Amino acid sequence: MNKGRDKGELQVKREMKKYLFLLPNVIGMLLFYLLSMGYCFLYAFSSKAGRFSFGGLKNYISLFQSATFFMAFTNTYILMGICIVSLFLLTIVLEYVLDSSALHLMLLMLLSVPMLLPPNLITSYAVDLQLSPRIVLVFIFIWKYLGFHVFLLKMAEMGMHTEWMDAALLDHASKWQMFLYIRLPYLFPYIRFLLIFDGVCFFRLFRESYLLYGQYPSDEVYTMIHFFFNNFQNMNYQRLAAAAVVTLVPFMVWNIFLWKAGDQYEMV
Amino acid sequence: MSGKGPDVLLFNSLYSDTDPYKLASSGILLDLDAQMETLQRADYFEEILDAGIVNGKQYYIPLSWNVLQVYATEDKVTGNNLYESILQEAEKIADDTSLGLSTYQFFRDDWMNLFMELGGSQVLDAKTGTLQDQKEAVQKTAEFLKVLYGKQEQSNTIGMKYNNDFAGALTHMSFMVENFSMLTHVRFYETLYLRNTQKEMAMSVFTRQDDDGVTAQVINYGAINANTQNVEAAWEFLQSIMDVQASVNFARTQTEQAFYTPVNVKGYEECVRQLTIQKGPTGGKLMVGPLSTEQGDMLYAFPDRITEAVIPNTTFGMIVQECMDPYLQEGVAFDTCYDTLLQRTNLYLSE
Numbered sequence: 220m221n222k223g224r225d226k227g228e229l230q231v232k233r234e235m236k237k238y239l240f241l242l243p244n245v246i247g248m249l250l251f252y253l254l255s256m257g258y259c260f261l262y263a264f265s266s267k268a269g270r271f272s273f274g275g276l277k278n279y280i281s282l283f284q285s286a287t288f289f290m291a292f293t294n295t296y297i298l299m300g301i302c303i304v305s306l307f308l309l310t311i312v313l314e315y316v317l318d319s320s321a322l323h324l325m326l327l328m329l330l331s332v333p334m335l336l337p338p339n340l341i342t343s344y345a346v347d348l349q350l351s352p353r354i355v356l357v358f359i360f361i362w363k364y365l366g367f368h369v370f371l372l373k374m375a376e377m378g379m380h381t382e383w384m385d386a387a388l389l390d391h392a393s394k395w396q397m398f399l400y401i402r403l404p405y406l407f408p409y410i411r412f413l414l415i416f417d418g419v420c421f422f423r424l425f426r427e428s429y430l431l432y433g434q435y436p437s438d439e440v441y442t443m444i445h446f447f448f449n450n451f452q453n454m455n456y457q458r459l460a461a462a463a464v465v466t467l468v469p470f471m472v473w474n475i476f477l478w479k480a481g482d483q484y485e486m487v
Numbered sequence: 488m489s490g491k492g493p494d495v496l497l498f499n500s501l502y503s504d505t506d507p508y509k510l511a512s513s514g515i516l517l518d519l520d521a522q523m524e525t526l527q528r529a530d531y532f533e534e535i536l537d538a539g540i541v542n543g544k545q546y547y548i549p550l551s552w553n554v555l556q557v558y559a560t561e562d563k564v565t566g567n568n569l570y571e572s573i574l575q576e577a578e579k580i581a582d583d584t585s586l587g588l589s590t591y592q593f594f595r596d597d598w599m600n601l602f603m604e605l606g607g608s609q610v611l612d613a614k615t616g617t618l619q620d621q622k623e624a625v626q627k628t629a630e631f632l633k634v635l636y637g638k639q640e641q642s643n644t645i646g647m648k649y650n651n652d653f654a655g656a657l658t659h660m661s662f663m664v665e666n667f668s669m670l671t672h673v674r675f676y677e678t679l680y681l682r683n684t685q686k687e688m689a690m691s692v693f694t695r696q697d698d699d700g701v702t703a704q705v706i707n708y709g710a711i712n713a714n715t716q717n718v719e720a721a722w723e724f725l726q727s728i729m730d731v732q733a734s735v736n737f738a739r740t741q742t743e744q745a746f747y748t749p750v751n752v753k754g755y756e757e758c759v760r761q762l763t764i765q766k767g768p769t770g771g772k773l774m775v776g777p778l779s780t781e782q783g784d785m786l787y788a789f790p791d792r793i794t795e796a797v798i799p800n801t802t803f804g805m806i807v808q809e810c811m812d813p814y815l816q817e818g819v820a821f822d823t824c825y826d827t828l829l830q831r832t833n834l835y836l837s838e
């Protein structure tokens with residue numbers, strides 16, 4: 220009996236330890252994410268900055284009446300779509316073409332360097348190209364993240380069981396078939412992570428956009444981050460909060476879709 | 488009192504990057520229309536007071552003002568049009584590398600916006616919150632400014648050569664453009680010109696393009712926090728600053744203590760009176776004497792020339808500058824730059 224009770228107590232202690240270790244994360248998440256997000260939701264209903272004063276849906280109505288907001292909103296998701304799709308097509312091509320040899324990995328490491336470089340290095344070059352701002356931003360996005368994407372996938376691939384490929388070779392599978400039916404499904408969780416990560420990276424593209432085209436760029440690259448930045452600078456916090464909430468919706472839908480959609484394909 | 492930020496906000500348009508238009512539009516400032524009705528408007532320069540209107544409502548109370556002054560010997564300013572005088576002089580000294588066109592004590596990087604304010608060709612009308620398409624007037628301003636930009640390198644070289652040597656600078660520069668306090672500088676340059684060039688000084692200002700009116704810049708201005716719980720006390724405080732007689736002791740004026748022109752009429756007249764009886768600051772062999780009666784009379788009459796006043800918006804000014812720089816300095820066609828300016832102003836206004 221005593222043994223059973225001791226075992227039970229030990230299990231409770233273990234459980235408690237587990238939660239204790241999780242506690243800093245939970246506190247961090249609450250402080251820096253959930254509470255601030257909750258405050259943002261609340262603030263979107265304020266009629267003025269500084270002191271909260273309930274203004275109902277005033278900020279949302281004003282947002283939906285603003286052509287500039289719509290332009291920023293659509294530009295954001297159009298540009299984000301172009302950036303992510305182009306990056307992924309190139310990532311898949313490189314992932315298919317390159318193998319895991321030391322030379323190719325070295326090449327990928329070099330390709331990953333732009334992600335760590337200061338943005339002004341590429342922006343000064345991009346200005347000289349005199350291309351459409353949208354093309355320039357897509358180019359910068361790909362330049363910055365392509366190497367990292369392929370490098371990460373290659374690293375992940377190294378953990379794949381070699382027997383799968385050997386078995387496929389025995390069955391005379393082509394390189395393309397092995398890529399399509401073994402490598403790609405295996406890499407799916409990593410691809411999913413990268414797709415979520417890219418959404419965040421896209422918003423970071425604002426730095427380059429700001430350096431290149433300033434606070435008020437041409438209409439085609441005026442995105443939600445410009446809208447946020449300018450409203451923040453102008454202390455129009457309640458409008459900024461409402462815009463953030465509206466922008467969050469498609470972003471969250473996309474992330475939840477990615478999170479849920481591919482569970483059945485996971486091989487890991 | 489407000490519990491969230493200060494009750495009264497004081498700004499200086501020369502030393503801050505505040506965007507007065509956007510700040511007023513954000514709803515963070517109190518609409519002062521009701522308070523303005525209690526004000527004895529005749530005691531103040533009305534055109535200056537009106538500069539505090541944004542989107543049809545009074546959000547700011549101008550506390551002091553200034554104009555962009557140009558000092559030269561009388562022979563350099565022909566007729567009444569300063570723009571033409573400068574262009575003529577630029578042509579005259581074109582081949583003489585020992586001469587510079589002007590020094591520029593602007594303390595603003597948004598030259599184009601500054602000259603658009605002065606010439607009355609602003610694309611952003613803050614008072615109504617609308618975009619003004621005035622291509623012709625903007626082009627005229629830009630063409631004038633392009634000449635200044637063209638002469639800037641040579642002027643800077645001469646300016647550097649005679650740095651801290653006023654006598655040298657005055658004899659090698661045609662114009663001295665100053666954005667520091669008009670009241671302080673009229674007296675200062677009057678003494679300086681007489682002493683170093685033995686010629687009378689002439690002070691001129693850039694007029695609007697469509698008439699002879701002068702646009703003044705508001706330097707210090709105040710506003711009340713929309714969240715304040717004691718509007719009366721905040722308003723009383725702002726009014727007391729408007730009427731304060733603090734800026735009349737010009738005798739000890741140093742560069743750091745440039746006193747700008749008060750918005751109160753009597754305060755202004757008292758300043759001019761003090762200038763005509765006080766001796767100015769001393770430094771080295773220089774002793775600035777009291778202002779002459781002639782220049783004193785000019786200053787007494789000067790407010791009548793003001794037809795408009797603006798609170799400089801240097802944040803928007805930098806947008807204007809970014810749009811027009813390719814025309815001013817890189818040879819891009821004006822139309823292209825102007826289209827960009829309209830697009831960005833539209834974005835600025837509608838966001």
